[in-house]
Amino acid sequence: MKTIVAPVSLAVLLTALPLARLVGQRSAETAHSAEMGFYTPETIEWKERPAALPAGAKVAALEGDPTKEGPFVMRLQMPDGYHIPPHTHPKTERV
Incomplete structure (x- = not known):
């Protein structure tokens, strides 16, 4: 057995x-x-930079709203050679 x-x-x-x-x-x-999705390059809506980013930078919020509380996912386009130094944020970000 x-x-x-x-x-x-x-x-x-x-x-x-x-x-x-x-x-x-x-x-x-x-x-x-x-809230989740697959984004091809031609579907991403790029916007002009916020004041904290250098001239020529662009941002795209893929999910959520970075200006409000809650999770969000965003992408950045930066000018050639631009370096982002180590830093922290007061809330969780996915970039």
Whole structure:
């Protein structure tokens, strides 16, 4: 009986783990699907820089609003040779 239980238990375990992971992954995708996206270069809307950035810089907010509380994702286009020194921010940013 032990030799039957071990292979059956192993088969159940090998089936249950990937299914549980898939269900958890789909739940996470569903929770954020309205805000997440795939952006090709031609779909990104670039805007003029805020005053804190050098002339010639552009910004694009992909998700969220950097001017409001809450998470956001943005991209920066900087002039050639521009260096961003080490610094901190008061809130979480994804750039």
